[in-house]
Amino acid sequence: MTEDMLRYVYAVVRTDSLPLPDELRGVGGAPVEAVARDGIAAVVSPVPAGDFDEEPMRAHLEDMRRLELLARGHQEVVDAVAARGCALPLRLATVCRGEPGVRRMLAADRGLL
Numbered sequence: 764m765t766e767d768m769l770r771y772v773y774a775v776v777r778t779d780s781l782p783l784p785d786e787l788r789g790v791g792g793a794p795v796e797a798v799a800r801d802g803i804a805a806v807v808s809p810v811p812a813g814d815f816d817e818e819p820m821r822a823h824l825e826d827m828r829r830l831e832l833l834a835r836g837h838q839e840v841v842d843a844v845a846a847r848g849c850a851l852p853l854r855l856a857t858v859c860r861g862e863p864g865v866r867r868m869l870a871a872d873r874g875l876l
Contacts, residue, residue: 767811767812767813768809769809769810769811769860770798770807770809770810770859770860770861770862770864771789771790771793771808771810771815771857771858772805772858772859772868773806773807773808773852773853774806774850774852775804775805775850775853776847777802777803777849778799778803778804779848780844780847780848780849781799782797783797783847784843787843787844789808789840790832790833790837791808794808794809795808795840796808796809798862798866798869800869800873801869801870804869805865805869810858833856837855
């Protein structure tokens with residue numbers, strides 16, 4: 764994975780609902796994986812910064828067709844992980860800078876999660 768790949772975060776689950784199905788795909792057809800920390804895991808996909816960094820994302824959210832595809836992809840992953848156990852969906856278009864960013868988010872919000 765290159766430095767210009769971000770992580771799109773769909774939901775937070777307990778680690779006892781892992782592993783995720785290999786065939787599960789997220790936005791843009793990206794593979795879905797889990798980033799775990801302290802008994803919880805973020806369900807994420809790698810996404811290119813060129814499309815998902817702050818500026819390009821703002822523009823994409825104004826394009827109704829792209830927004831629909833993003834929302835459908837997001838919801839499909841949330842539904843799939845929720846079918847396996849307790850899942851806390853995150854807001855549409857939640858993006859972190861790589862796995863370290865995901866782990867920081869999990870640590871910072873651990874009390875809320």
